[in-house]
Structure formats: structure tokens, C-alpha cells
Amino acid sequence: MLLGLEFITEARLLQALDHLESMNAVQLQKTIFESVKTQYDTDDKGIYYHIAL
Numbered sequence: 001m002l003l004g005l006e007f008i009t010e011a012r013l014l015q016a017l018d019h020l021e022s023m024n025a026v027q028l029q030k031t032i033f034e035s036v037k038t039q040y041d042t043d044d045k046g047i048y049y050h051i052a053l
Contacts, residue, residue, distance in 0.1 A: 029051060
């Protein structure tokens, strides 16, 4: 499995989802976008991503 989710309990997963829902979604997307740009050394003219919370 890609993320090793087989070791995460339901309670911990729900806690993580609650935490994500409490965050500013726009700021979270900007942070992820900047991280992807840095990781892949690219500009913002060819990246498409989708985050469903």
C-alpha cells in the first residue's frame, strides 16, 4: 500500500480528517501547491491537482 494505511486506526484517521477540516482550505492548498512546485522544480503553468476534503 502506498501510504501504509493498514496500520492506522479508525480513530486516528477520523482525528486526522477533523484536523484537516478545521484548517483554512485555501491556505492548505497554497502550501501544498508551493511544496509541489519546489519538489518538482516547476513553475505554476503546468500543474493541476485536486484535493477533496
